[in-house]
Amino acid sequence: MNAPHQTEPRDPSARPARLTVGVVGAGRVGPALARALQQAGHRPVAVSGVSDASRRRAERMLPDVPLVPPAQVLELADLVLLTVPDDALPGLVQGLADTGAVRPGQLLVHTSGRYGASVLDPARRAGALPLALHPAMTFTGTEVDVQRLAGCPFGVTAPDELRLAAEALVIEMGGEPEWVAEANRPLYHAALALGANHLVTLVAQAMELLAKAGVEHPDRMLGPLLGAALDNALRSGDAALTGPVARGDAGTVAAHVAELRRHAPGTLSGYLAMARTTADRALAHGLLRPELAEDLLVVLADGAGADAGPGGRDLNGTEGPEGGDGR
Missing domain, CATH: 3.40.50.720 (NAD(P)-binding Rossmann-like Domain)
Incomplete structure (x- = not known):
């Protein structure tokens, strides 16, 4: 530094x-x-x-x-x-x-x-x-x-x-x-946009989901948590990862996917993409055990397949009916 x-x-x-x-x-x-x-x-x-x-x-x-x-x-x-x-x-x-x-x-x-x-x-x-x-x-x-x-x-x-x-x-x-350096400006800017612009989207989506869950003041609930998460991430990088993906709790992630598909389908693709990226980073840094990662990645793949529409797999791994939505 x-x-x-x-x-x-x-x-x-x-x-x-x-x-x-x-x-x-x-x-x-x-x-x-x-x-x-x-x-x-x-x-x-x-x-x-x-x-x-x-x-x-x-x-x-x-x-x-x-x-x-x-x-x-x-x-x-x-x-x-x-x-x-x-x-x-x-x-x-x-x-x-x-x-x-x-x-x-x-x-x-x-x-x-x-x-x-x-x-x-x-x-x-x-x-x-x-x-x-x-x-x-x-x-x-x-x-x-x-x-x-x-x-x-x-x-x-x-x-x-x-x-x-x-x-x-x-x-x-x-x-x-x-x-x-001149040649690094686009990469530099991409890093800032990834961190700041996408953070706003994630926070806004999280507040909307909390409101749907009946939380009266989503901002007050998220403020301390996100402040601590940001501070930990800036200090420790990937070592700060917590939560069901980093732990390999495939059942919890499957429940998340089901609830998002039911109540906020527009957030599902973003959740799956970030969960997959988080799993890859947690696995690479030794935070996620390989035997747990396998089940977790199956859940994420099934969630993405079901989200894709006809012919996708549901969370139980079964094929959806021909022409159906796989749910």
Whole structure:
């Protein structure tokens, strides 16, 4: 594991001068980062936004900062935050470069997790200084986002000669820079999406199931359990696995499958996929005994077969009738 970063840039000369800051794309991320840079002494001077929601957000987060077209943002700002959706970023960069909006020596910062600095190559050829600074944080579009940047890890990718400047900017925003090689950006982003985005789906499904089971406050029931599970997983990895899959309780898992098929069939495929992955990891790490894993994997395979529809096997291993659903 990398050593913790210092709270100040390692090389004082790498600390950026006071900069004028512009935002292209007033979604949830851009205004929060601009506010953080403002608190560090930089000066937001322009922001662009297309939708009514983005314009209202800009006015709320960056009061008195004028709303202008993207090209004018680049005209006014020394440092420009390109905070647009991933798929829109390459076209935006190319368009800004083609129209001559990019100025030599201008810092262009995008916040996409998927891309490294190379997506900014059209602007770099026009003389811009490209930085990829991705905050590993979920954003709400409110003031709380600025507070959450304190200690927030940022995936940093930049040309070698700009690495210190990139890390210094992250530190000024209150974050912790973590270097990510250009070629590793898609894998880095996939890991974050797997952990954060899918966690939201799992938690939402768990709360719905608890509500169906008659639990009055699903969030209160899940909060302590999930908090402890997350802490244990971050500390111990697979060694933190508990529950019927890791124990090899095939009968319990079969009961889960039957209840999910009856009450929440939309959750079944996800349950089976995660249970199979959990079983594989528990088996590989010696947590699940091979003799118990065999029965468990049969249950999961039967559950998937029955879920597939006609001709599938039910949980007792019998064939469903021709044209039936196998239940």
